[in-house]
Amino acid sequence: MKIAEQVTFGGSGLDRAAHLRGDVTEQERMSADPRARCLLLWRGKLLVEGERLELLAWVAPTHALVTEGPGGEAETPIFLGLDEDGAPIFAQDISAWQAEGQDLTGLGGFVDRSEQQHPDLPKGQVFAELRRIMTRLSPRDAELAATAKAVIGWHASHRFCARCGARSEISQAGWQRGCPACGGQHFPRTDPVVIMLITHGDQVLMGRSPGWPEGMYSLLAGFVEPGETLEAAVRREVLEEAGVRVGSVTYLSSQPWPFPASLMFGCAGEALSRDLKIDPVEIEDAIWVSRSDMMLAFAGEHPRLLPARKGAIAHFLLQNWLADTLD
Template sequence: MAHLSFTGHDLDRDDHTRADPERLAAMRARGDARLLVLDGLLPQLDEHGLVISDLSGIGDDTELVYLGLRGGAPLFVQVPPEGDMRQAVTLRETMLALMRLDPAELAMFGGARSVADWHARHRFCARCGGHTQIAKGGWQRNCTSCEGQHFPRVDPVAIMLVENEGDLLMGRGKGWPDRAYSALAGFIEPGESIEEGVVREVLEEVGVKVRDVSYIASQPWPFPSQLMIGCHGFTDNRELTIDYTEIEDARWFTRAEVAEAMENGRHAESFIPPLPTAIASYMLTWWLEQD
């Protein structure tokens, strides 16, 4: 099986340092301390990969997240200044640019982007509206008014392959490139198990009831901060009732069509498959390998 993108970082997250202000300050002051450079939330790349610099020019009041130790050296990322959340290119363009990174760098960028984005969107307390300030090396924000504590969140998303008599059900979202199809997906709601979320989402989007849901794999997805939970299930009903407010289209594909698409990518005749960096691509490969 192919490697799952955004997994396999090479960081020692060094949690004990996060909770110790003196050790954090010492890490920041080290001569070998490094900064993962972002432009807003966009990756900065050179011929070697991600741009990483020293901390020269970074003021003491600049909000930095301590990502951990990389090769023994402290690594930080800056929280975007207020109002600087640049995302001038599409997600697809960003993903195509990131595909040349090695797995560890891609995973490192994903985690850094997610936590930097969370900080930029949580400068005010959800409980009282007061200002928050960075704490625990960037893995917490504390309210300066009510002393509320806030932590970076991860939103669980079920993404599922639905099978019937050897064929696979997939859909396409609004605004996707022509002929592009992927696995159905949706957020897990409060009070649901993963399996219940799969059943509900498929029923809402295409009107079929899924049974025998099983887990395939998971992937952190940093746009902004989801945990994609890959699942597989079966249905006894092939008749689709598509909710066009949710998706643009859905249809059944044969095993031969899926195999052809995965082999030929955007030049495929059957449909354009997900980018290799998406868990849906991993899931389709997994499905094709099942007897």
């Protein structure tokens, strides 16, 4: 696709400056740079501001929440890279904050509309769920948000060495963990996932998972297995979930998806028939949707069908399918 990288989180050309990650002296210098800024995350939510919460909010790397943490002990901030003007950009997790008296009702839900205001931060700067605001962010803020959320989420779930079980330590400015016991080195994980625009004539195959809002369907998707090509994964997943055999498969676009750490590979596939045999263990339902019905769904005028979530690559692919701009 000529517009493949216009997908949400599609990239903004961020200079990640990987050559500076192992330079402790340079990291200290950048932390003291008056232009430097740090993005705070709390339980996977990002600090944002603005009338529509459309802007990432920043603190200085010297802020107490960065240097000391909510409990008085903070790990090394994650170095995200350099902005256009060379300003260093960092991210820090402050999930130890207990958020007493805050609205916590939405945490962990399919849709989290709650916001949390830290008492040591300016009014109007709140923690919000990335899924809720991702389409409002600029391409640069979206890339920074996705990167910070994925890397910090990896640290939260990989604090111990996978080889010997000892507690590991952050190194390489947050892009590596080292084990002081056995010398093992561990790196941020990204899980490859195929998501498939499967068509047969003017109809597209859609599925839904249990727990989704009523009427919500999306493209089928699944993890790529070891030793498997993207094309093979597309054919296997569609056959397993919906019982549909797929012929030709082509790659369209990719999307980092930090929920928690996937890279979505958008592919197009041609179904060999419309016969469905749904595996209820894999999905709740699957249907064929005509182009005209999908247009009604995207316009919000379909009586039963909701469109895929805005910002997700499924929405991006379907939108371009409807506009005939997949090439």
